[in-house]
Amino acid sequence: MLLATLVPKLIGFRACIPRTLSATLSSSSSSSGSTTSLNEMSLRSLTLDEALQLTDPSGNIHAAHCLLYCKTVDGDVEGMFGLCQVRFDGQLGFPGGVIKSEELSSVSGMIAGLQRELEEEINFFVQSSESDPDGTNGFQHVSTYIDDSIQASKSPLRVNIYHFFIKQISEQEFKQCEAQHVQSTHFPLESLGIFRVPMIDPDNCKETTIFKYYKKRGTFLVNFFKHYFAGIGKNQLYDSLVHLDCLTPNYLAQLEPYIRKCV
Template sequence: MSEGNWGHLASDEKYGRLVDQVDDFKLITYDEAASESHAAHKHASHTMILARDLRVLWDLYPARAAILMQMRFDGVIGFPGGLVDPGEDPVVAANREMVEEIGLDLQKHSITKENHIVSYFNAKKNLVLHFFGLEVTLEEFCAIEQRNLKAPDYGVETLGILRPPLYTMGDNYRGLPAFLSNTFVGNARDELLLGLQHFKTHSAEEIQAALTAQEKHAAEHQGCQGKS
C-alpha cells in the first residue's frame, strides 16, 4: 500500500492530521458554533468523563479524579468522540460516539447541552469542535471502563482506554507533566487542561506549573540530544 492510499478514509483523514498549533483553535460559543456562519463546516464532538477520587496514592499524591481518555487507531491520545454526521446534532453525535467507542449505556449516562464545556473553530481545517464534560461516581466510572472492552469500535477505532495521572511526582516531571509530553489529536491536550479547571480539580496555577515542568524537561532533553 502506498503512503497516500487512504481508501474510503480519504475524505475525512485531514481532520486528524497532527499539524495543529494552539493558535489554530479559536474559542467560540455553542450558539456561534450552531450559527449559519459555521453550517458548512465539518463538526466533531468529544467528551471528558470524570469521577472524583479522594484517595492519596502512596500517602503522597492526591489522585484528585479519574478521567477517561483513549489510545486512538492512529496512535495518538484523545477523548471519546468523532465527526458529526450530516444533519446530526453535536449532542446526539457525542452520545452516539460514546456508545460506539466505549460502550456507554445511555440509559444510565448521556450528554445534554448543559454538559457543554467549550467549542472551537479551526479555520485551516474548516472544523468546529464541541467538547463536553460528564461527571459520574468513581464506582460508575469503573463500570464504564469495564464496558469499553465490549464497545463496537474497540480494537478498530479505539485501541484501549487510559487514565491520565493528575499529580506531579517528586522529580517535578513524572505524573501529569510527563503525560502532557505525549502526542494528542487536535487540541485534546488543551481540552484536558481546560476540563481540569472546569471541574475544579486543578487551579490555573497548578496547570501552568505542570506545563512549565513539561516544557523544561522537553528543552533539557532536546539539549542533551544536541550534545550527543
C-alpha cells in the same frame, strides 16, 4: 521554560494562549496524522450558540468529544480520574466523533450524537434515570473551537469545529467502563483502549494515599502533556482541568507550553 503567567480559574475559561507566548510545539491533526507548527494554526474559541449557526456541511464539520470522570477519596484527600483513549493512529484522545448534520439543530441533538459515539467507541451508555428535560443528561459543555486553517469542503469529514464536554460518573460506573470498553463495536478498530488519567495537584499527593506516585519524576500531568494528542485534545483536557478547579494556577502554568495558541 515554565510560563510565569497567572491562570484565572474561571468556569468556561478557554485554553487560548496568546501569540506572544513562545511555545512552538507541534500538534497532530485528528484526520491526517500530520504535524503542524503552532505558529501556523488559526484556532479560535466560539460559544456553543455561535457554532450551532455554522451547520453548512460543505464548509463545516463538527466533532464532539467527552471526558468522563469520577471522584475518589483516600483518607482526607479527594482526587479525580478521567478516561482517555488510544486511537487507531497511535495518538491519544477522548471518546467521541463527528456529529451528523441533523444532530446540530440543538445542544440536546449534539449531545445525542455524542452519546452515540460513546456507545460505539467505548461501550458507554447513559442510564435512562439520568434523562432530564433539557436533554443534556449530565453532560457539561467546556469548550468549542474552530480551526480556520481547515476547510472541510476540501476533504471528506475534515473536522474544523471541535466541541468538548465533561460528565461526572460514579466510581463504580468508571470501573465498569474500564472493564467493558473492549466490548464496543469500534474496539479494536477506531479505539484501541481506554485508560485513566489522574487529575490531581501534586501538592495533594500525600505519601499515605493512593495518589503518592503522581508527583514523582516530573509529576504525571506534565509528562502526560508531552505525548501526541489528536486534534486539540490537549487544549480540551486543559480546559477541563480549569473547569473542574482541581489544580493550582502554578501547576496549570506548567501545562501551558504544550497547548495550541489561539488568534
